[in-house]
Amino acid sequence: MQQSALEGALESAAFLTEAELTAQLVGDARQIRVLTGDRPTGPLHLGHYLGSLRNRVRLQDAGADMFVLVADYQVITDRDASSSIADFALGLVADYLAVGLDPARSTVFAHSAVPAVNQLLLPLMSLISVPELERNPTTKAEAAASGRPALSALMLTYPVHQAADILFCRSDLVPVGKDQLPHLEVARTVARRFNTRYAPVFTEPRALISDAPSVLGSDGHKMSKSHSNTIPLQATADQTAALIKGFKTDTDRHIAFDPEHRPEVSNLLLITALCRGEDPVQVAEQIGAGGASALKRAATEAVNEHLAPIRARRLELAAERGYLSAILRRGAERATAEAEATLTRVREAMGMAY
Structure with missing residues (x-):
């Protein structure tokens, strides 16, 4: 064969x-x-x-x-x-x-x-x-x-x-x-x-x-339950927004995907891109000079939209x-x-x- x-x-x-x-x-x-x-x-x-x-x-x-x-x-x-x-x-x-x-x-x-x-x-x-x-x-x-x-x-x-x-x-x-x-x-x-x-x-x-x-989690280290730096799948939309607001970025207002030199910014770009089904470089170009606040807003919207049906289904299953x-x-x-x-x-x- x-x-x-x-x-x-x-x-x-x-x-x-x-x-x-x-x-x-x-x-x-x-x-x-x-x-x-x-x-x-x-x-x-x-x-x-x-x-x-x-x-x-x-x-x-x-x-x-x-x-x-x-x-x-x-x-x-x-x-x-x-x-x-x-x-x-x-x-x-x-x-x-x-x-x-x-x-x-x-x-x-x-x-x-x-x-x-x-x-x-x-x-x-x-x-x-x-x-x-x-x-x-x-x-x-x-x-x-x-x-x-x-x-x-x-x-x-x-x-x-x-x-x-x-x-x-x-x-x-x-x-x-x-x-x-x-x-x-x-x-x-x-x-x-x-x-x-x-x-x-x-x-x-x-x-x-x-x-x-x-x-990476909110502290810039690998997302891990033992480090208490995660976004749980079962978190609410508001909880997710609060958690992402606390994520580390850097002082450069222009957003770019550079995992080696800007790991925290690139991490949020990757999360956003994977949840949207897009490329992180394109996401960075869309945000441009919007700074960390625009990046975190985009990440929050992408995560909450992508996880919404998963969270609804999990809520049903948890009772069974x-x-x-x-x-x-x-x-x-x-x-x-x-x-x-x-x-x-x-x-x-x-x-x-x-």
């Missing part, structure tokens, strides 16, 4: 950009498999949406086989489980459905409900060394942000846990931000080492990098907790079947199928 353009791209690079994926999906009906997800530590925000959620919906609508993880076990890598974790988990499902993920076409499941995924962690941990994990820059950054005095064993092995999530369903693509690329490389490494040491069981996954891989829980239960059934099948293949490859 002739190889598709997308198949060739997946084999030739460690990651794809959003533009590359868009070009290769045109006319390509191949079913690719995607693993993606989030930790239930609070509401999803605009950075999540522009950086990953849009791509998830695009891949789903193109026919990809989507596995969407509510990574509840990974909450305790850097914090204690809280009484609100159930609310956060169901809130994630509401966010997913509101932005366009369809539980009939995407498998949405919770980590803790699929024991076979966590059992897969043990053989994968034997394939990577402690020094390799200690050198992981993303783990270092997350440990520092946690404020804890010592690195927990779970935090140290966090990349391997993510590898188990990615590899159990033999995913081809993982939509991530650039800061998560070191974690994905761990998954690729342990997959390659397992296939070499035992038998070819795992696919080496590729990253999908968004057009907005690192959206039973429906949201049922989606997680159905998703766990399919994820469990996949994980147990992969675990069986792993045990057979390792000579442990007694």
